[in-house]
Amino acid sequence: MVGGVAAGMSAASRARRLRPDVEIVVFEKGGDVSYSACLLPYFVSGLIPSREELVQYEADFFRNERHMDIRLNTPVAALDPVGRTVTFQGPDGGDASLSFDALVLGTGAVAVKPPLPGIDIPGVATLRTLADGERLRERVESGGIKKATIVGAGYIGLEMAEALASRGITVTVIELLPTVLPTFDPDMSELVERELLAKGVSVRKETSVEGFEPRDGSSGLGYVLAGGQRLEADLALVSVGVRPAVGLATAAGVELGATGAIKVDARQVTSEPSVLAAGDCSEANHVVTGRPVWIPLGTTANKQGKLAGENAVGGSARFGGVAGTNIAKVFDLEAAQTGLTERAASKEGLAATSIRIRSLSKAHAYPGAGAVHVKLVFEPDGGRLLGGQIIGREGAGKRIDTIAAALHAKMTVRDLADIDMSYAPPFSPVWDPVAMAALQALKKVRS
Amino acid sequence: MVGGVAAGMSAASRARRLRPDVEIVVFEKGGDVSYSACLLPYFVSGLIPSREELVQYEADFFRNERHMDIRLNTPVAALDPVGRTVTFQGPDGGDASLSFDALVLGTGAVAVKPPLPGIDIPGVATLRTLADGERLRERVESGGIKKATIVGAGYIGLEMAEALASRGITVTVIELLPTVLPTFDPDMSELVERELLAKGVSVRKETSVEGFEPRDGSSGLGYVLAGGQRLEADLALVSVGVRPAVGLATAAGVELGATGAIKVDARQVTSEPSVLAAGDCSEANHVVTGRPVWIPLGTTANKQGKLAGENAVGGSARFGGVAGTNIAKVFDLEAAQTGLTERAASKEGLAATSIRIRSLSKAHAYPGAGAVHVKLVFEPDGGRLLGGQIIGREGAGKRIDTIAAALHAKMTVRDLADIDMSYAPPFSPVWDPVAMAALQALKKVRS
Numbered sequence: 001m002v003g004g005v006a007a008g009m010s011a012a013s014r015a016r017r018l019r020p021d022v023e024i025v026v027f028e029k030g031g032d033v034s035y036s037a038c039l040l041p042y043f044v045s046g047l048i049p050s051r052e053e054l055v056q057y058e059a060d061f062f063r064n065e066r067h068m069d070i071r072l073n074t075p076v077a078a079l080d081p082v083g084r085t086v087t088f089q090g091p092d093g094g095d096a097s098l099s100f101d102a103l104v105l106g107t108g109a110v111a112v113k114p115p116l117p118g119i120d121i122p123g124v125a126t127l128r129t130l131a132d133g134e135r136l137r138e139r140v141e142s143g144g145i146k147k148a149t150i151v152g153a154g155y156i157g158l159e160m161a162e163a164l165a166s167r168g169i170t171v172t173v174i175e176l177l178p179t180v181l182p183t184f185d186p187d188m189s190e191l192v193e194r195e196l197l198a199k200g201v202s203v204r205k206e207t208s209v210e211g212f213e214p215r216d217g218s219s220g221l222g223y224v225l226a227g228g229q230r231l232e233a234d235l236a237l238v239s240v241g242v243r244p245a246v247g248l249a250t251a252a253g254v255e256l257g258a259t260g261a262i263k264v265d266a267r268q269v270t271s272e273p274s275v276l277a278a279g280d281c282s283e284a285n286h287v288v289t290g291r292p293v294w295i296p297l298g299t300t301a302n303k304q305g306k307l308a309g310e311n312a313v314g315g316s317a318r319f320g321g322v323a324g325t326n327i328a329k330v331f332d333l334e335a336a337q338t339g340l341t342e343r344a345a346s347k348e349g350l351a352a353t354s355i356r357i358r359s360l361s362k363a364h365a366y367p368g369a370g371a372v373h374v375k376l377v378f379e380p381d382g383g384r385l386l387g388g389q390i391i392g393r394e395g396a397g398k399r400i401d402t403i404a405a406a407l408h409a410k411m412t413v414r415d416l417a418d419i420d421m422s423y424a425p426p427f428s429p430v431w432d433p434v435a436m437a438a439l440q441a442l443k444k445v446r447s
Numbered sequence: 448m449v450g451g452v453a454a455g456m457s458a459a460s461r462a463r464r465l466r467p468d469v470e471i472v473v474f475e476k477g478g479d480v481s482y483s484a485c486l487l488p489y490f491v492s493g494l495i496p497s498r499e500e501l502v503q504y505e506a507d508f509f510r511n512e513r514h515m516d517i518r519l520n521t522p523v524a525a526l527d528p529v530g531r532t533v534t535f536q537g538p539d540g541g542d543a544s545l546s547f548d549a550l551v552l553g554t555g556a557v558a559v560k561p562p563l564p565g566i567d568i569p570g571v572a573t574l575r576t577l578a579d580g581e582r583l584r585e586r587v588e589s590g591g592i593k594k595a596t597i598v599g600a601g602y603i604g605l606e607m608a609e610a611l612a613s614r615g616i617t618v619t620v621i622e623l624l625p626t627v628l629p630t631f632d633p634d635m636s637e638l639v640e641r642e643l644l645a646k647g648v649s650v651r652k653e654t655s656v657e658g659f660e661p662r663d664g665s666s667g668l669g670y671v672l673a674g675g676q677r678l679e680a681d682l683a684l685v686s687v688g689v690r691p692a693v694g695l696a697t698a699a700g701v702e703l704g705a706t707g708a709i710k711v712d713a714r715q716v717t718s719e720p721s722v723l724a725a726g727d728c729s730e731a732n733h734v735v736t737g738r739p740v741w742i743p744l745g746t747t748a749n750k751q752g753k754l755a756g757e758n759a760v761g762g763s764a765r766f767g768g769v770a771g772t773n774i775a776k777v778f779d780l781e782a783a784q785t786g787l788t789e790r791a792a793s794k795e796g797l798a799a800t801s802i803r804i805r806s807l808s809k810a811h812a813y814p815g816a817g818a819v820h821v822k823l824v825f826e827p828d829g830g831r832l833l834g835g836q837i838i839g840r841e842g843a844g845k846r847i848d849t850i851a852a853a854l855h856a857k858m859t860v861r862d863l864a865d866i867d868m869s870y871a872p873p874f875s876p877v878w879d880p881v882a883m884a885a886l887q888a889l890k891k892v893r894s
Contacts, residue, residue, distance in 0.1 A: 036872070038877075039872050042872055053812035155871075298877050299869075320865025320866075322867045325869045326869055327869035329871060329874070363485070364503070365495045366489060366494070366495065395845065398842065398846065399845065401848075401868045405849050405858075405863075409853075411856065417767075418768070419848070419852050420747070420769045420785070421746065421848045422772045422845065423745060423774065425483070425485055425489055430483070431749065
């Protein structure tokens, strides 16, 4: 295995479970295995107090309990898929190599670091690895940060806006595009923007960042140059997305897909029969379009890793595909989506329409009922469901899984409306918001 | 329409929407339309402060806005499906009759009142109608109730146990069967029983109630005779289930099914072409077994009512069937189920096995993560999913809808494990508890 985080360790663990006898070597370029990157914003905020809680299992657990050879701080330099060997720096500093029967690439993704003036000055940070998180938390706890600018209003950017604001830091979010959470349709992400503003976060959209400038006599940041202005900040967090880490693969002649991530078949095998790939470095088939996509998510990494581990030791398990389901908490809102947005459907050349409803998280009369907005995207002819987005108060977001199930089952909006969903006053109105949205969608379906 | 609650008013409203011109008459034996019976426990507890919040729309709303002739306190005495007339008591006290083109029976269900000695003394109550709820709340608010006994540990019994306990009343729950929530498998309902005990509610199982006795000089209750003992109580709430209200239908020759509820086809039409039935008085097809069942639920009543209203005015909509999905809050636990329990599957003659896991409602490191128990019932050969049960802390229960969607889609446990479910630390572990249960189930599937 190359890569010892979600995909890599899932693969290694699955292979070990199926085959107690095979030799398993894990190369990890960093100093930790099996940590959960999604927890990092909550570690920086202090909600998760200690580093230990981020690392579900330490390397020694895998060494002792699962009999794996875990090599931390050991980047792989080269890979020969035909000769079936990897080359890496050995413990003595010299080149070493190892032969393999099958290799799983779980090299993940790296944070995009735009080539801007000042991007390397101390006050500019990214958040991708555990080490990034530890540095950021230290800096926040030192108390020197009063104002922070977050560049990029995706999930991690907004989770970090909440994390930093909860530490009493004044936060400005800058986004190049016209909306926050650009993976949502604008009529939905607008609700999240309102929540940010209500919680005191400044939002500057359609604003490009031109660079960063140190302040005189400061060891941190001074100014973020954005939209022709100089914004003062003690910290700039650059969170403009990730790209698949495919350097090793391409150098070895492993084919990439159109998305720029490693091309794999349903068994996670790459263009080289001896090499499998899984997780954020690889593509996956989309259940709605049937086409390969690159949607890096921890859930997918775990699933693909598990399959790759099984198939690396002789199995032939097939991946069920992705719907791109994701969820995030942004202050008191939950934002979730699955499948295609209206915009994405139109890019795919699908005739899509949509419906958007506002309902409640509990029965109208039950105390604490909060707004739940559901948008469904579907084909007007026949009503095939293409995707869904949910934004609302506590309890709203996880309803997205019901829509994801409907996408996997290739349901129409009528099928979705027909699902016998649960009801009791503390949990939903009699018509669950998802069912209510499906009912409304039906009115726009030509059968 | 006969019956002006969930099914009846859904039918009337749908018919009006489709046909602005038809004459719609609603006969309701009680004094209210369109109230939500599921809210009653929260009205008795005071969580819902006023009666007005229980009634989403008053009769005058339907009269004025939807142009319906709503006749409250007007039980229908007889029905002639061939002559297409109903007979009822007119406003002058004499018999009156009305002819119809189509009639929808939404007569609901009535609380079972066992023929026990003392069942009619003032301190013994049932909770089914709005009037029952108002009486009970008045009694609770008078302050005279220190000890209450609830006979029957189904959903309503347990919701009422919570409601009364929240008012400072000492509550004992008596159940004839060996478990509380008898619609769950015992290994799951046991968790609910533990919660009741932890919250100070006494539970007496396998205990039959033989009668009720007044206390000397008291206008209320004195003793509940149960399991050979005399238990002191100021109130006994008898909540031993409901039965379909089918008197009018049977007298008119409308056929009942084997369940004792009115037999209907997928268009909600009864054995008499002029008469439709919907809601708690009628059967529905089960999506897992394909056979008629009687599972009275507000969600089904609304759906069937809507269909019956459409079909009463010339439509031909078909009902998608029920999975028997339901959910309840019992103190700090959420209990939900869908499809068949292991016991029910075995009664159906299906070769069923099950898996039960304990997971968390949030990522393990995220503050406030609570236990979530998921049980899946499935066929060992091929893995067809038959049902699911979830019991856990806040956020656990609504996950049942994902399993319900899987049942409607006839998924196997492998299909369920393949669903791309959402993940972020505030919402679930990387493997959602439902997906984790499906993964575990896979190990027991012979393919």
